[in-house]
Amino acid sequence: MSERGAAPTQTPSSTRSKPADLESLYAAMLRIRMFEDAVHLLFLRNEIEGTTHLCQGQEAVNVGVSNALEPGDTVTATYRGHGACLAMGADPERLFAELLGRETGLNGGRGGSMNVVDLERGVLGCFGIVGGSIGAGTGAALAAQLRGDGTAAVAFFGDGAVNQAYFHECLNFAGVRRLPILYACENNLYGEWTPMGKVTAGGRILPRAEAYAIHAVQVDGNDVLAVREAAAEALARARAGDGPTLVEFLTYRHKGHSRVDPGKYRPKEEVEAWLQRDPLPRLAERLEPEAVKRIGDRVEREIETALDAARAAAFPDPNQPASATKEPR
Amino acid sequence: MRELSYREAIRDGLAEEMERDSSVVLLGEDIEPGGVFNVTPGLVDRFGPNRVIDTPISELAFTSAAFGAALKGLRPVVEIMFGDFLGLVVDTLVNQASKYWYLSNEQASVPLVVRSTIGAGARFGACHSQTPTGWFLGEPGLKLVAPATPADAKALIKAAIRDENPVLFFEHKLLYGRKGEVPENGAPVPIGSAAVRRRGTDVTICAALAAVETALEAAEELAGDGLDADVVDLRSLHPLDADTIAESAARTGRLVVVEEGPPSGGYAAEVVAAAVERVGPLAARRVTMPDLPIPFSAPLEDWALPDAGAVARAARELARA
Numbered sequence: 001m002s003e004r005g006a007a008p009t010q011t012p013s014s015t016r017s018k019p020a021d022l023e024s025l026y027a028a029m030l031r032i033r034m035f036e037d038a039v040h041l042l043f044l045r046n047e048i049e050g051t052t053h054l055c056q057g058q059e060a061v062n063v064g065v066s067n068a069l070e071p072g073d074t075v076t077a078t079y080r081g082h083g084a085c086l087a088m089g090a091d092p093e094r095l096f097a098e099l100l101g102r103e104t105g106l107n108g109g110r111g112g113s114m115n116v117v118d119l120e121r122g123v124l125g126c127f128g129i130v131g132g133s134i135g136a137g138t139g140a141a142l143a144a145q146l147r148g149d150g151t152a153a154v155a156f157f158g159d160g161a162v163n164q165a166y167f168h169e170c171l172n173f174a175g176v177r178r179l180p181i182l183y184a185c186e187n188n189l190y191g192e193w194t195p196m197g198k199v200t201a202g203g204r205i206l207p208r209a210e211a212y213a214i215h216a217v218q219v220d221g222n223d224v225l226a227v228r229e230a231a232a233e234a235l236a237r238a239r240a241g242d243g244p245t246l247v248e249f250l251t252y253r254h255k256g257h258s259r260v261d262p263g264k265y266r267p268k269e270e271v272e273a274w275l276q277r278d279p280l281p282r283l284a285e286r287l288e289p290e291a292v293k294r295i296g297d298r299v300e301r302e303i304e305t306a307l308d309a310a311r312a313a314a315f316p317d318p319n320q321p322a323s324a325t326k327e328p329r
Numbered sequence: 330m331r332e333l334s335y336r337e338a339i340r341d342g343l344a345e346e347m348e349r350d351s352s353v354v355l356l357g358e359d360i361e362p363g364g365v366f367n368v369t370p371g372l373v374d375r376f377g378p379n380r381v382i383d384t385p386i387s388e389l390a391f392t393s394a395a396f397g398a399a400l401k402g403l404r405p406v407v408e409i410m411f412g413d414f415l416g417l418v419v420d421t422l423v424n425q426a427s428k429y430w431y432l433s434n435e436q437a438s439v440p441l442v443v444r445s446t447i448g449a450g451a452r453f454g455a456c457h458s459q460t461p462t463g464w465f466l467g468e469p470g471l472k473l474v475a476p477a478t479p480a481d482a483k484a485l486i487k488a489a490i491r492d493e494n495p496v497l498f499f500e501h502k503l504l505y506g507r508k509g510e511v512p513e514n515g516a517p518v519p520i521g522s523a524a525v526r527r528r529g530t531d532v533t534i535c536a537a538l539a540a541v542e543t544a545l546e547a548a549e550e551l552a553g554d555g556l557d558a559d560v561v562d563l564r565s566l567h568p569l570d571a572d573t574i575a576e577s578a579a580r581t582g583r584l585v586v587v588e589e590g591p592p593s594g595g596y597a598a599e600v601v602a603a604a605v606e607r608v609g610p611l612a613a614r615r616v617t618m619p620d621l622p623i624p625f626s627a628p629l630e631d632w633a634l635p636d637a638g639a640v641a642r643a644a645r646e647l648a649r650a
Contacts, residue, residue, distance in 0.1 A: 074401065108434035117433035124400050125433070129424050135389065136425065139397015146354060146379050146403065153397075169390035176385060324431045324470035326438035326493040 025067060025224050026283050027295045029059040032083045033280060034303045035092055036255075039082065039099060043259055047311075048099050050259075052113045053080040057222075057254035060279035061186050062087035064227025065154055068235055072151040074122045074140045076133035078186075079114035080253075081126030084156050088121040092303060096310035104313040130191075131166030133157050134183065138170040141181035141244070152180040152238040154231075160191025162205050168212075171246070175212035180238035182231060183214070183246040186221065188253040193265055209246035221249025222279040252277070330512055336368050336505040338479035339444075342486035343369065343406065345514060347376050350404060353490055356382045356391045357408030357444075365410055366446050366505055392418040392443065396426045396495075399441045404490060412447035412499065413456045415464065426495040427470035438493040444486070448501040448539055449589060449634055455622040458630075460538070462566050463594040465497055472496040472520050473566040477541035479509035481518055481564060488517035496520065501538040523570035525577065529557035532644045533577040535600050536587040537563040540635060544587050547640035554641075556648055566596045574600055575607035583647040584613040587635050592617040612650055614643040 036056045042048040055062070058080075066075065066087035077084035085095055090106060098105030099113050106118050114128040124140060127133045137155025144151040161167050162185065174181055185205060189196050197203045209216035215237065219230040227249060234245035252274035256263030263271075284292045333341060347353045355369060361383045363370030373381035384391040388409055395405035409415055415422075422443065430438040449458040465471055474489055474496055476482040482500070489496040526541065527548050536544040541562045548558035559577045563569065578584045584604050586597035597615040605611055616635045624630050 076397070106434070107432060107436075110434050111432045115428075115432050117429075117436055119400075119433070119436045124397065125425075125429075127425065129420055132393075132420065132425060135393020135421060136397035136400065138390065139394035139399070140401050141397075142394045143398035143401035143403050146398070147401075165389050166393065169385075169387040170393065172385060173387055173390035173394060322431065324427070325472070326430050326435070 020067070020225055020228060022283065022286055023291055023295060025063055025228070026280070026287060026292070027299055028063040028067070028087055029224060029280055029283065030295060030299045031092065031303065032059040032062065032086045034299055035086060035095070036082060038303055038307055040255065042100070049101065050112060052099065053258050054255045055080050055083040055253070057274065057278065058186055058188060058251045059083055060224035060227050061184065061221045061249045061251055062156070064224040065182070065184050065231040067228050068231035069122070069154070070151070072149065073153065073235070074124050074137070074151070075154045075156065076124050076137040076140065077126045077156045078130070078133055078158060079126060079128050080158070081116055082113070085116050085118055085121070085123050085126065088118065088123050090118045090121050090123065093306035093309045096307050097313050100310055101315060102310060102313040103316040104310065109316045131157065131161045131164035134161060134166040134170045137181060138174050138179060141174065141179035142177070144180050145177065150239060152182065152235045154182045154184055156184045156186055158191065159185060159187040159189065159196045159200070159205065162208060163200060171209065171212040171214055171244070174244040175214050178241065178243035181244045182234040182238065183209070183244060184231070185246060185248045186251055187248050188251050190253065190257065190266070192257045193261060205248050206246070214244045214246050216246040216248070218248045218250065221251035222277045222282065224279055224283055330510040332508050333479050333483075333511040334505065335479045335482050335500070335507045336366060338483035338511045339368050339486050339500065340372070341511065342483035344372060344375065346487055346490040347372070347380060352402060353404045353406060354380050354382065354398070355406050355408065356384055356395055358384055358386055358410050360408055364408060366502060369408070388414055388417040389421065393421040393425070395441055396421050396439060399426070399439045400437060404440045406442040406444060406490060409443055409445040411457045412445040412461050413459050415445055415461055418443075419464065422465070422471060422495065422497070423468050427468050430470060430494065439495050440493050441495045442489045442498055443495070444498045444500060446502050447499045448503055449623050449630060450503050450539070452625060452627060452630060454625040458623045460499070460590045462499065462596055463590055466567055466596060466599065470494060471567065473499070474520055474564070475499045475537040475566050476564060477504065477538055477562050479507060480511050481524070483511050484515055484518035485520070485564065488520050491517060492520060499538060503539050518564065521565045521568040521570055523564050523573040524562045525559060525573065526562050527558060527560040529559040529581065531557045531581055532583040532585060532647060533559045533561060533581045534585045534587065534640060534644065535561045535563055535574060537566060537596065538589065540587040540589050543635060543637050543640060546637035547644065550637055550641045551644055554645065556644060558644065563596070563600070569596070569599060569603055571603040571607060574604050578604040578611055579608045582611065583644070584611050585640060585643045585647065586613070586615050587640050588615065588617045589635060590617055592620050612647040614647060616640050616643050
């Protein structure tokens, strides 16, 4: 089995019957961690311009969910989307290149960190506006239902999105139509700089799903195996015609919200406690030390090689003809 | 050739495209029974509830879902009951659908049509009467289509559905009952092509939607004064058919643009700019609505609408200058 989340090599049997490949899951999470650490440095050195939103600490959600998918399933993600792309199997070199604005980037440098699309890997898009992933994912599920193709959709979004119209309107729509979708809420406890409880009436997310007749569960989002199991159950429900599921994955952002945010508004004890629950060491404990080292060395080399190649690539040529619309050639 | 109303022509175009391509699906409020403007009755009986889908009153949900469905191979046609409600879906149209082809580095385009009823004159008040083309005019990747006749309504809805990109399709509510000859299984009209409705030599009058009738009326009035007007039906507002506009303006040397919309930020300004950039200095006027919300009371709304008299006056002023 490939260590990529939604590996094209997977057979279309139920994920629940497949044993988890712990080494693959660990490698997939580590790849995201090392990628994001590298991106952080590139930003500090101003080699990546603009802004970025890093997901260190949240890797288990993207990896566990992606690992439960079948070929043809789709994912929509947020502007904190590098993890989702990599978990779905995006090429780290091409993702680095995108962030570096290179022509070899996944989007040829046109999209940047917040607008990555990788259709070959089932990533319909990362959306720069909070809640956008919910709308697009709902549409992917609608298409799956209308075509009866047996696929399911995942929409990743943060706790900040649950106060957006996209969340409420789309959950109602999906609830009414029993769409095959997993609404994967990455609750990292902060919407940008603001604690969730301060801006979320009632302080809880799950009851909102119940209001829309949508099955909802809360899961430890830093336990990749628990994530994978919850996702597999939700996707099985979706494929069986039992409608959408909202899973609230409790997790934590190790870094601040964006480039300008060192995250100082968070109590030190809170950060410490969550660092103790880091998903990577938690899974590493279940592996042989030899395997942890072997995977660590391999992924580190892979990330270095990918970054070197991305850096060596050319910038896009502004003189190339471009059109905002697709026209018959 | 058959006579059809504008609304029947749109229905005919939808049905022909649904027949031709099973990935075409309709989404909107009350569209199963036919919708407030009775454009889609009977289609659910013919194509089934998986192709004609009634939605909650939840424009953002079904429009963003249509966008996502288009990425997975469907060709959704969304009905937004009144153009005034398009404000609810700007994010999906402007930040997602219209940018997708370019930002994805051409991995996929978004074949999505959004139909919407627009226009004043029906006493519906400020938030059910606008022609909100100006909200979307400058958006790269988003096409704006605005038919004035039954034949064009059908040919352009077919073109919009076959287009690989997001298209906003505006239907003027006062035109729904207009009748005209409409071919069966006719060819689509290319988006971005205007039509010259009247040949003249003294002044060019450009208009779209119901304002085309206003322009033709004004042309008759002007003919009585010995001024021969060329009337251009724009048909598409983005992209504009700059060649046809410029060709006419170059011939007449005078340009009047009629727009049922506010005086600034509309297509009238773009038409003038397109003509001047191609032809050089021109005598030009815009005839629009006042810089006010559209009023309800009949005398106020009638006053606010651009009428043939105002268009003719503008043309005469240019001819005198």
